[in-house]
Amino acid sequence: MNAEAKISLIQEAEAQLSPQNFLIFCPPNQDSLFTEDEILELTTPILNQVIPHDLSNVQKSQWAKLQTIELLGYQRPSGLRTKQAKQSKPKFIHQLFDIFVQSSRNLQVWNYVPYSDTIIPGKWNVESESPYRYKDCRYLLVFHNPEGVILKTAIVSGNKLAKWDTTGTQTIKWQASARRSYRNEISSQIIVSPIETLNSKISAYMQHPLEEKSRFIVQESQNPQSPLIKQPPTPAFFLTHNEIAQALRTLVGTEFANLGTGQERSTGQTLEKEIIKALGYQSYQQTDTGNYPDLLHQLIEVKFQFRDTIDLGKHLPTDPLPIKAPWNKWGISPREIRYVVALMEQGVYNNFVVDSIVITSGEKFNEYFSISEGTNFKIQIPIPSSIMP
DNA sequence: GAACATTCATACGCGTGTGA
């Protein structure tokens, strides 16, 4: 059966479906499955098209995906995250197919392993004599440059993707939510949890006078080569929740330049430096090193939130298991880590303003922000440079 | 084999879309 005949089949089948049902998210039909070559051939018209530049990453991706699906003869679905769409994994199950719109080499696939032996879930497949597996699926890579021009497409099978992924590491992502109502409620305040969880493992710092601790911090943090704040903790000189709050008081209401989309991490780094400074540390060059917690010497994890979703990354604040790291001779777990969450709002001229700050141990984190129960994971696959445009 | 450059691996982070 040639490609035109398959398209006819698809269009006929689509006409049979109820209005808000889209064929592309339905179980595949052997007869209308395109070959890899056919997919590549049929989708060539997207080459040299320009994705509108005012779109966000997600919108760019969706724009390109919808174009592609139409080229394959399918109706444009009403959304790509609808109930029907979400049940379909890979996303375009009717073609055992998924699309990734890339401007970099880092291919990220969420919540399934595109090259695994795993049988694709679903009654239609599980009860089949020769069920489809993820590795049987086909993946279209759509490459665009920073201007949004689509430069190249490539199609790879799951089996081929397997060869690109040298580690198979699954990166977990925990998230929490800073509700709008709560943010409004605490605007311009510093909220401090009275529960000093760290005290259960280390207590010396609770008695030490602040002056003594501050003097030590100032004295010992002069060396810019190895910033004290990034060194293993010195328990006697931990600041208490309230002392941290006192130090950060002046940050509430401060404004930071909005450096534009894609530069948000720089703003985060600037803010992190301000916090380090405010705590009395004299050198603060090396920030955002991706380590946990961010400010190791004080066991402080810093979060800046511009939106209501808080990305917790791989560490769950309420996790009681000790953090596995060479510095951790005390059995510190995320429950004892002090989370400093700076809630940002849009200020004048698009700048960011520190609207409020919440200081809490990981243990009590969900008294302030609700943590999502399920985790998501992704695998990250480096696309070989020979495939890149 | 030191100094520098590039790539790899894995994390962080912002943001959107959807159903309830």
Add this chain to the structure above:
DNA sequence: TCACACGCGTATGAATGTTC
């Protein structure tokens, strides 16, 4: 609005490659 599941870019340290 809230909770959640994506979607993708990018920073960073480690590993590896390159040059003198």
